[in-house]
Structure formats: structure tokens, C-alpha cells
Amino acid sequence: MIETEMSLKEHDESRQGEAVMLSDNKEQNGRKLYIESYGCQMNFADSEIVASILLDKGFSTTPDYKEADVVFINTCSIRENAEQRVRNRLKEFESAKLKKPGMIVGVLGCMAERLKSKFLEEEKLVDVVVGPDAYRDLPNLIEKVDDGSRAVNVLLSREETYADINPVRLNTNGVTAFISIMRGCDNMCSFCVVPFTRGRERSRDPYSIVKEARDLFKAGYREVTLLGQNVDSYKWSPQEDDAAANHTAITFAKLLEMVAAVDPLLRVRFSTSHPKDITDEVLYSIARHENICNYIHLPVQSGNSRILELMNRTYDRAWYIERIDTIKRIIPDCAISTDVITGFCSETEEEHQDTLSMMDYVQYDYAYMFAYSERPGTLAAKRYADDIPEEIKKRRLTEVVEKQRAHSLFRLQQQVGKIHKVLIEGFSKRSDKDYCGRNDQNAMVVFPVDARYKVGDYVNVMAETCTSATLIGKIV
Structure with a gap:
């Protein structure tokens, strides 16, 4: 895997509209949540914590931000182009908000503290800004916005770990x-x-x-x-x-x-x-x-x-x-x-x-x-x-x-010609006739579907050839 700002597959690439399957029987409040995450794996994990907090308050989720009542973008400040991406995306949300009065748009995560005044006051692109340690306060902040105010909490904590919150798995393969x-x-x-x-x-x-x-x-x-x-x-x-x-x-x-x-x-x-x-x-x-x-x-x-x-x-x-x-x-x-x-x-x-x-x-x-x-x-x-x-x-x-x-x-x-223990994660992006999964060394392996095995199973795969990013083989 090669990731660089020169490639299409950037390190801060977003997962557009992470949907979640809700198995909880909690009473719904009729409001829909949409979360879009940028940046490192920590940001994606944080989005799962946010979803859990709001699920407990009766929200459901949607993969389409135009249907959402609350739209959050979980941000990254590692590189300048990530910030420009977020700003461009917020302008798209702003257009959707004009068509759906009452929609709340918020910025979460690393960009929140540094750019809170720009987002809230200068550009007026968002209604709520929340830092990484303040996600428990989201229900209160949403209430403030419902009452007509803009809301912000970017306080950092010396204790917060969210250890007691069971994350809602977003965009999951179940494996x-x-x-x-x-x-x-x-x-x-x-x-x-x-x-x-x-x-x-x-x-x-x-x-x-x-x-x-x-x-x-x-x-x-x-x-x-x-x-x-x-x-x-x-x-x-x-x-x-x-x-x-x-x-x-x-x-x-x-x-x-x-x-x-x-x-x-x-x-x-x-x-x-x-x-x-x-x-x-x-x-x-x-x-x-x-x-x-x-x-x-x-x-x-x-x-x-x-x-x-x-x-x-x-x-x-x-x-x-x-x-x-x-x-x-x-x-x-x-x-x-x-x-x-x-x-x-x-x-x-x-x-x-x-x-x-x-x-x-x-x-x-x-x-x-x-x-x-x-x-x-x-x-x-x-x-x-x-x-x-x-x-x-x-x-x-x-x-x-x-x-x-x-x-x-x-x-x-060097791994071609060897047998690899692979955890089947899903179907290949290119064909539903092939499975894909990673071996112990984190290399992606693609191999033909075998009816005896399903997603979540371990299989032994003989690597027969490779590209610059993938091993290709068959189950043995």
C-alpha cells in the first residue's frame, strides 16, 4: 500500500456517509444523523463514539446527508488540503440546509478548536463545534442549537477516555x-x-x-x-x-x-x-x-x-x-x-x-x-x-x-509461492466472484469465492502472483 498526497487514495480520505445498522430497541426520536469522517483511524473510531452517544438519545442514522436532521463532519488538521476539503464540504452541506430548514451542521474533532471562530462567526458555515474530548456534551449542544443559538465546546480533558461507551460500528464489514x-x-x-x-x-x-x-x-x-x-x-x-x-x-x-x-x-x-x-x-x-x-x-x-x-x-x-x-x-x-x-x-x-x-x-x-x-x-x-x-x-x-x-x-x-492464513473480509472491489482479506503481515489477498467459506472465516490461500499492492491466489 502506498499512500501519498500525490495519489487518489489519500491518508485523510473520507468515507462518505457512514451508515449504521441499528439493532437496538431504543425509542427513536425521529431525527436522523449523518457523520462523515476524515483523517486517521482515531477519527473514525471517534465517529463511532458520537453515533453511540446520539443513538442513546433516540437518533437513527442515514447514509444520505440530504435526509439528515443533524450532519457532522469529523475533521483532521494534519495537512492544509484536508482543511480545504472540509471547508468545501461544509459549503455543500450549507446548500442542503437551505432546502431543509432546521438542519443542524456541526464540525467535530481536531479542526474544531483551532478554527472554531472562523466556522462559527466569520464564515457562519456551522451551528455547532465540538472538540474530541467533549462528545458527551453533544445532546446539550444540539438542544442549544434547537433553541436558536450556536454552540461550542472544545475543552480538552485530562481524564476523558470514553471507556464506558460502547461504540456503534459504522460502515462495518462485521469482521x-x-x-x-x-x-x-x-x-x-x-x-x-x-x-x-x-x-x-x-x-x-x-x-x-x-x-x-x-x-x-x-x-x-x-x-x-x-x-x-x-x-x-x-x-x-x-x-x-x-x-x-x-x-x-x-x-x-x-x-x-x-x-x-x-x-x-x-x-x-x-x-x-x-x-x-x-x-x-x-x-x-x-x-x-x-x-x-x-x-x-x-x-x-x-x-x-x-x-x-x-x-x-x-x-x-x-x-x-x-x-x-x-x-x-x-x-x-x-x-x-x-x-x-x-x-x-x-x-x-x-x-x-x-x-x-x-x-x-x-x-x-x-x-x-x-x-x-x-x-x-x-x-x-x-x-x-x-x-x-x-x-x-x-x-x-x-x-x-x-x-x-x-x-x-x-x-x-517474496510472499508469492507461499501459503497464507487469510481472514475473509468481504468481496473484492472489482468482482463479487472473488473474496478479499489480509494475511498476518497486513497484505491484501484476493482469491476466487469458494462456497464452503463465508465472510469472517479463516482460509489458507496459496499466493500465485501479485500486483504492486495485492497478492492473488487460490484457497488450498
Whole structure:
């Protein structure tokens, strides 16, 4: 998988109109909700929390925003073009609102705090603005709008984890699901807005995480992805008056094993790891459990130590290489993906070459690749000049993309001729005569439908050939 702002499949791509099947018998209030999500997996998980909160208040959902009474767009502030997309989409909602008086339009998530005044006052595009830690307040805010006011709550919390809320699974295949294990981030990477939009890091009660995983398994799900801005720094300690106070602190390695123990048929993935925090203990936990997938997303951002220091990544090139070597030693068949930023402030041509050489060293299976986009309020915006011309940024990005395309193909070619355990996730996008699913290393596998198997089953697939993004084979 190659994702870049040069491709059609962008990292902040939205899922248009996520619909949800309502099995609850809660009394309906006749109002319909539409949620559209942009950005990282955390945003999609947050949309499921929002849907749950409003479902409890009697809302139903619709896949068509023109039919909705309340329209929310869950936003991302990672890159500038994401904000422009949201603004354009809000103008479309504004047109629908003219045809449906009383429709409420709101902005959720990371963009809310930073652009609240623009959305509410200057451009008057929305009625309600809600930050990532204020979703419990949504019913009250909607009431305020019903009474004729505009409403806003972007307060950040040091405690909120939504641990007691059972997410409503949106746009689900019924097989794979996200579980948020922590919120916020304490890392202050100079290019990143997340610490300012999502607040300080706090870990969720591990027993609520295990319960959510167990409930998902009972409902037929066979794979969960544990989500956090930096999952390796997950750490939960019971309070003195907690019923679990006699338990020791839970690290991420321990949490992985607790979730893996739910059932051997429940696959466990996680994202995202930070090179400074990923421990040997985590790697050995992966190696010990067959159902913890051999796949790690380990963002490098740059292969040059000076640039990494300017990015405040708190590791250097040598540290990152040591972590890669350790992963390959403890988990020999582990797939590794990464994030790369080209054209960061003052990056020289030689430093760009260090990134390319790092890619050659690791030979990543997948990558998310972007040209640097200065975000207002970040440390980089305050300290450094965004001094690399756009044409140079894009040329360097093209070189990174071309190299990753070659590495992705090479890594898949190494898996051809082997048998892979694949979880059937659904039908191929191209044909309902083919199933698709991922193997342990997160590679997508396509193979002919076999009437003996259904979505949610594990099958053994012999990979016979591949494209640059997909293994192609047959059930054996």
C-alpha cells in the first residue's frame, strides 16, 4: 500500500456517509444523523463514539446527508488540503440546509478548536463545534442549537477516555473493528498539531478494552486494531480505591497479551508505534502469540539525524536502525510500514538522500508519504522557516514514492509461492466472484469465492502472483 498526497487514495480520505445498522430497541426520536469522517483511524473510531452517544438519545442514522436532521463532519488538521476539503464540504452541506430548514451542521474533532471562530462567526458555515474530548456534551449542544443559538465546546480533558461507551460500528464489514485504547499525545513533534487538538495522553482502563474485544468476538468480529497516537506509551495503573487496586500496572505489552487471550481466533493488530518507545517486551509478546499479527507501523519521518532533531522525534538514525534490526531478529517475518515527510524545514539534498537510503535499508512493506505542510500553531511553524520550495518538496516526494512502489512490489513478490492464513473480509472491489482479506503481515489477498467459506472465516490461500499492492491466489 502506498499512500501519498500525490495519489487518489489519500491518508485523510473520507468515507462518505457512514451508515449504521441499528439493532437496538431504543425509542427513536425521529431525527436522523449523518457523520462523515476524515483523517486517521482515531477519527473514525471517534465517529463511532458520537453515533453511540446520539443513538442513546433516540437518533437513527442515514447514509444520505440530504435526509439528515443533524450532519457532522469529523475533521483532521494534519495537512492544509484536508482543511480545504472540509471547508468545501461544509459549503455543500450549507446548500442542503437551505432546502431543509432546521438542519443542524456541526464540525467535530481536531479542526474544531483551532478554527472554531472562523466556522462559527466569520464564515457562519456551522451551528455547532465540538472538540474530541467533549462528545458527551453533544445532546446539550444540539438542544442549544434547537433553541436558536450556536454552540461550542472544545475543552480538552485530562481524564476523558470514553471507556464506558460502547461504540456503534459504522460502515462495518462485521469482521474487523477498531478499539481506542488511549487518547491524546505527550510527544511534541514539531510538525504535528495532535498534542494541541487532542490534548495530553491518557490510557483507558484495560479491563474495558478486553471487554470490548470480547463483546466484538461474540458478535462475530474476528479482528481488532488497538488504536492510539503512540500505543507503546500505553500505561494504566489502578487507583487506590479501584476494585483492581491489587493489580500491577498494565503496559502495552501486557495489554496486547490480555486482548490476544480473548480467543485464539481473534486477530490483534495495533497502530501507531513510536520508535523511541517500542520495547523488546512488545516484540516478544507479538512473537509469543500467533494471533497478534506480525505487522508494525513504525514512522521514521526522515532518515537524517539532524532533521529528526528539528522534528523533535527524540531518536536519531542509529536508534531507528537498531529498532528495525531488533524487530527483524525477534520477529523475522514481520512486515513494517512507515510515514515519510519530504521537504521539512531546511532539509538539504544530502539529507533527503539519507531518507532514501533508510528506505533501502528497511525495505518497507507500505508507506504513507507526504510533502511537508506547515500547520499553524506547531513548534515548527513558530521556530523554523518553511523554506523548501514546493517544486523541490514534490520532486523529493516523487522519488520517495517511486522507491516505495518498488519496495512494496519486492516485499509482495517474496510472499508469492507461499501459503497464507487469510481472514475473509468481504468481496473484492472489482468482482463479487472473488473474496478479499489480509494475511498476518497486513497484505491484501484476493482469491476466487469458494462456497464452503463465508465472510469472517479463516482460509489458507496459496499466493500465485501479485500486483504492486495485492497478492492473488487460490484457497488450498
